[in-house]
Amino acid sequence: MRSSQEKWFGSIVYASNNGKERRKLWQDLEIQSRISKGMPWVIIGDFNVTRKANEHTAGGSFVTEDMQEFNDCLNSIEADDSGSVGFHYTWTRSLKNHNCGILKKLDRILINEEFLTKFPQASGIFLLYIISDHSPAVVRLTNNLVKPSKAFRFMNYVAFKDDFMDTVEKEWAKDIEGYAMFRLVKKLNILKEA
Known part of the structure; x- marks a missing residue:
């Protein structure tokens, strides 16, 4: 943060399309979670796998082995999706072909509990696809909490x-x-x- 002394960890991910190769990433994230233990941590990027069957417009009714491994990793590192606005499906198969209906949620902003505690008003934004088939992601850190005005109290x-x-x-x-x-x-x- 520009004018703050707050300390936090950030990891940027660009995962492989291959499930076997992603296993190394899951191991690396588990190591990083031990390093950042007790500190706010945000992980942002393209994970190249969905977490749930409904995160793919082509449908699907079951969780694949790759999806299960991703979810197991997130449970192990105790990270979850940040609250966000904008595009739900963050990847499109084709930018040029608007009739291509295949969309997936491959990009994520993940945070740990310490991050949520330190930055309760932080939020993610998934922007419009412009030059990439991925939606750009932005994390807004807001530590200027709006203090509610005190109620009128009569003693x-x-x-x-x-x-x-x-x-x-x-x-x-x-x-x-x-x-x-x-x-x-x-x-x-x-x-x-x-």
């Missing part, structure tokens, strides 16, 4: 103070323009300060 003991009613009448008499609900909230906020 009963305040009502017994000698100048309580005078203060309420003085602040309530102020002229505030706007809709009735806006005026009420504004007067309560002014009264809160007083």
Whole structure:
């Protein structure tokens, strides 16, 4: 992050099309998970395998051995998909042939629990295919949490103070323009300060 001292691990993946060759990647990710243990970790890239049968537009009703190995790896490294927006199917068989209906979710943004805890508002975005048959992925790290405003709290003991009613009448008499609900909230906020 540009102006932060937050530390986290990032891994970029470009997996083989061959299931046997991907096994080496799964082993490497398991080693990296031990190295990054206790630290936020994001893994982004093309895994060249889907996790579920419904992540392929051509259908399918069963989980293949390659899919099971991928899911086993994710369970082992304790990583899961980040929340994301944009394209669900991140790969198209043909950019030029718009009638080609084969789409798959091959690209992912995976995070561990520590990443989610450290960056609860982080999100992924899968953008439009432009120059590649893969959807570009972006991870947005937002640590500027919007703090909710404090609720108006009224402590009963305040009502017994000698100048309580005078203060309420003085602040309530102020002229505030706007809709009735806006005026009420504004007067309560002014009264809160007083």
